[in-house]
Structures are given as structure tokens and as C-alpha cells.
Amino acid sequence: MLERFFVKPQTVDRIKDCWLGPQIELYVTALCERGYAARTIYRRVPILTAFADFTAIRSIEQIEQAEALIDAFVADWLSARRAGRSADACRRDRNLARVTVRHFFSLAISKTEYHPDRTALDNPFARRVPGFFDYLSDERGLRPGSLRHYRHYLRRFEVYLDQIGCYDLGALSLPVVTGYVTTMAQQFGPRSMINLAGTLRVFLRFAHREGVLPRDISKLVEIPQHYRLADIPRSIGWDSVQKMLDQVDRRTVVGRRDYAMLLLMISYGLRAREVAMLTLDDLDWKRDRLHVRERKAEHSTTYPLAPVVGEAIVDYLRNGRPEVPGRQLFWRHLAPRSPLTQSAVSCMATKYLHRAGIPVSRPGSHTLRHACVQRLVDSGFPLKTIGDYVGHRAASSTMIYAKVQVDGLREVALGDGEDLQ
Structure with a gap:
């Protein structure tokens, strides 16, 4: 396998002759099987041979002993490359060396998939108010994404209480909560402040229910006023949509995949999560239908599969989608292969x-969703029909798009026979 990437026999011999040579060759084979690019192998094999030399100098002959020297090797390897390099370049080199060696031990030694060490933070107030996040997921049925928002705001609240020396939640008062809200108002926008206030209300109500707070002060937390129809949707015109689609290079694998996803969001107003959760089973080719099952509030919708969207998906399936066992529709192009996430x-x-x-x-993706809805509004479809089409749970969510129906509002304002100066 090494001969496939290294042309010079001397290079191949040098790799095989080091004491980790057989394991390095197994690692290269594992990378090829998982679809890693050749440039990844060219970058990683020299690091592994340097690691083998580093451990050999220290008379290491057991792989278990070598694994304990990863951090020492990374520091030594980085010191030899530090001269004349920026701090960001050194940080990238350090991460590359550490990930390469740990990945090597996972695939070639342990024969398991490698996952970077990411220490999960404890839930905020886990000791002072235990069971809160279980309450959110079990009783209220919140999704993991919603739980992340709660952790985000409550973690800041916990830090704030520690900074002012309020360690006993039983002594928590409204002025302390108001001080936190006032402090966060200098960092967050109006919508974030609404979410923060709502999070505090839920948390304080639960703390009172569990007997942590002597009285319920959740109702005293004021939620900032934000009127539903005060904003204008961040949609773009159809000319801009076409200009965006023209930027996609459909000759490439990534371009075919991205073009299909963009058409799904533009044509049906799908959310990013709904696109990421699509599977091969959601495509009914016999009836030319598209099933969207992972909508908000566990709703599902069936759409007629538009020819232009179907052709883009077929082009991606034939010439872009990697050969993977999973049923998800859209996948990462680069190794390691995994389905695309909502954020991606x-x-x-x-x-x-x-x-x-x-x-x-x-x-972002919601810009295209707004563009889809706005085009339907401009075409004269009833708001109820549009709301059902894009999966709005309430008609009020669709009403805001009537505000930017410029031509219709202009006719109402001017009346018959008047010209716009």
C-alpha cells in the first residue's frame, strides 16, 4: 500500500524499517478504505515516522509505552518547526501532530474509530438544582438543540452568580436576577434577550417546584416586548436566488450535492435540519413525491417532486454521493464519511x-426559506396555503410576509390613476 503513494523505494524502505513500520502500513490501508485523500496520507506518514524515531531513541519497544509519549513527541516535534512561524501556524501544527498520532493508535492499534477528546461540560446548576435538564427532555419533550440553548443561557447565569458571590440559590432575589438580565442586555440582541428571559422563567419555576427557592419569582422576570410583525423577513429576490445558484460549480462532487440542497430549500422552504435529515427512503420515485418527516413538533409533509429538483438529486446520487451504507441522503465529501449536520x-x-x-x-438557510415564502406571497397564494406548504404551525407566522408585498401595498396607497413620483 505504501508503494501506491511513495514513488522512491528508499522512502518506502525507510518507513517499513522503522519499528512501527507494519503498523504505519496498516494505518495507511485503513485511511484508504475510509476514503481519505492522498494529501492526508502524505502529511501524516512523515509525522508517524518521526514519532517512531522519537520513541526508538528512548529505547521504547512496546506500543503501550509509546502511547504515553504522545504529548512529549508533539512538544519536541513542534519545537523543531517553531522558528519563523506564526502562533496560528504553530497551533495548527500542534493539533495536526497530536490528532495524527492519536488517530494512528485508534485505527492501527486499537482497531476502533477515533473521536477527539472533547470533555463534555457539566450541566449548569447540576448540583444546586438537580434534575432540571431531565425535566426539560422528559416532561417537556425538548429536542437536544433546545437543550443547548438552555445550557448556553444558564451557564452564563451560573458564572454571574459565582462572580457576585451568590452561592445559595435559596437566597436568590429578584434584584440579582434583574442585574443579570441587565448585564446580558449589553451583549445580546432583542430576540436573544427574549430567549434568555424565557429560560430564566422556566428555570426559576422549576427551582421553586423542587423546593430550592422559597417563593416563585419567575413571573416577576419581565420578558422584553417584541412585536411579531415589527420585523421584515430577511428574504432575497428571485434574481438574487438565481445569482446565488450560478455560483455553484456543478462539475464537482461538492457542487452537485450543494446544488441539490439549495434547490430543496428554495423550492420547498425546507429548514436546514429538514434537509440534513432526509433519507433515500423519503424519495418516492414511482409517485414523484418527496416526504419530509423531521419537521417541527413531529409533523410531516409530502411534496410533489419538481422535475428540476429531482434531476439535481439524481445527478448527485449518480455522480456525487459516496458509497456509504447509511440511508441519509447528503454526506460529507471528505473523510471521515458522515451525514451532513444541520449546521453544515x-x-x-x-x-x-x-x-x-x-x-x-x-x-443562511433561513434566508432561502424566506425567499421561497415571499415568492409564494407575491404569486397571490393565500397565507393559510403558504403556511401549510412550508410547515408553519400558526397562521401568524406567515402573516409577516404580507408586509413586503410591495406592489399590492403601493396600489392600496396610491389608488387608481395616481403615479408614483
Whole structure:
């Protein structure tokens, strides 16, 4: 396998002759089987041979002993490359060396998939108010994404209480909570403040229910006023949509995949999570239908499969989708192979909006969803029909799009026979 990547026989002999040579060759084989690019192998094998030399100098002959020297090797390897390199370059080199050696031990020695060490943070207030996040997931049925929002705001609240020396939640008072809200108002926008206040209300109500707080002060936490129809949707015109689609290079594997995902969001107004959760079973080719099962509140929708969308998906399935055992529709192009996540889909939409130079606040997948809804509004469809089409749970969610129906509002304002100056 090494001869496939290293042309010079001397290079292959040097790799095989080191005491970790057989394991390095097994590692290269494992990388090829998992679809890693050749450039990854060219970058990682020299690091592994340097690790073998580093351990051999220290008379290490047992692999278990060598694994204990990973951090020492990384520090030594980085010191030899530090001269003239920026801090960011040194950080990237350190991460590359550490990940390479640990990945090597996982695949070639332990024969298991490697997962970077990411120490999960404890839930905020886990000791002072135990069971809160179990309550959110079990009793209220919140999704993991919603739980992350609760952790985000409550972790800041916990830090704030520690900073002011409020360690006893039983002594928590409204002025302390108000002080936290006032402090966060300097960092967060209006919508984030609404979420923060709502999170505090739920948390304080639960703490009172469990007897941690002597009285319920949750109702005293004021939620900032934000009127539903105060904003204008961050949609873009259809000319801008076409300009964005023109940025996709459909000659590449990634371009075929991205083009299919963009069409799904533009044509059906799908959310990033709904695109990421699509599977091969959701495509009914016999009836030309698309099933969207992972909607909000466990809803599902069936759409007629538009020819242009179907052709883009077929092009991706034939010439872009990797050969993987999973049933998910959209996958990472680079190894390790894994289904695309909600964040990856949203970042993909943001990338093409930036590439097209389209000015829009908070560009992302929801921008395309807004564009889909706005086009339906401009075409004269009833708001109830549009809401059902894009999966709005309440008609009020669709009403905001009537505000930007510029042509209709202009006719109402001007009346018959008047011209716009």
C-alpha cells in the first residue's frame, strides 16, 4: 500500500524499517478504505515516522509505552518547526501532530474509530438544582438543540452568580436576577434577550417546584416586548436566488450535492435540519413525491417532486454521493464519511450567499426559506396555503410576509390613476 503513494523505494524502505513500520502500513490501508485523500496520507506518514524515531531513541519497544509519549513527541516535534512561524501556524501544527498520532493508535492499534477528546461540560446548576435538564427532555419533550440553548443561557447565569458571590440559590432575589438580565442586555440582541428571559422563567419555576427557592419569582422576570410583525423577513429576490445558484460549480462532487440542497430549500422552504435529515427512503420515485418527516413538533409533509429538483438529486446520487451504507441522503465529501449536520447545511447556504455578494442580514438557510415564502406571497397564494406548504404551525407566522408585498401595498396607497413620483 505504501508503494501506491511513495514513488522512491528508499522512502518506502525507510518507513517499513522503522519499528512501527507494519503498523504505519496498516494505518495507511485503513485511511484508504475510509476514503481519505492522498494529501492526508502524505502529511501524516512523515509525522508517524518521526514519532517512531522519537520513541526508538528512548529505547521504547512496546506500543503501550509509546502511547504515553504522545504529548512529549508533539512538544519536541513542534519545537523543531517553531522558528519563523506564526502562533496560528504553530497551533495548527500542534493539533495536526497530536490528532495524527492519536488517530494512528485508534485505527492501527486499537482497531476502533477515533473521536477527539472533547470533555463534555457539566450541566449548569447540576448540583444546586438537580434534575432540571431531565425535566426539560422528559416532561417537556425538548429536542437536544433546545437543550443547548438552555445550557448556553444558564451557564452564563451560573458564572454571574459565582462572580457576585451568590452561592445559595435559596437566597436568590429578584434584584440579582434583574442585574443579570441587565448585564446580558449589553451583549445580546432583542430576540436573544427574549430567549434568555424565557429560560430564566422556566428555570426559576422549576427551582421553586423542587423546593430550592422559597417563593416563585419567575413571573416577576419581565420578558422584553417584541412585536411579531415589527420585523421584515430577511428574504432575497428571485434574481438574487438565481445569482446565488450560478455560483455553484456543478462539475464537482461538492457542487452537485450543494446544488441539490439549495434547490430543496428554495423550492420547498425546507429548514436546514429538514434537509440534513432526509433519507433515500423519503424519495418516492414511482409517485414523484418527496416526504419530509423531521419537521417541527413531529409533523410531516409530502411534496410533489419538481422535475428540476429531482434531476439535481439524481445527478448527485449518480455522480456525487459516496458509497456509504447509511440511508441519509447528503454526506460529507471528505473523510471521515458522515451525514451532513444541520449546521453544515446552513453554513453551505451562507457560503454561496457570500460568494454571490448578496447583502442580507444573518445569511443562511433561513434566508432561502424566506425567499421561497415571499415568492409564494407575491404569486397571490393565500397565507393559510403558504403556511401549510412550508410547515408553519400558526397562521401568524406567515402573516409577516404580507408586509413586503410591495406592489399590492403601493396600489392600496396610491389608488387608481395616481403615479408614483
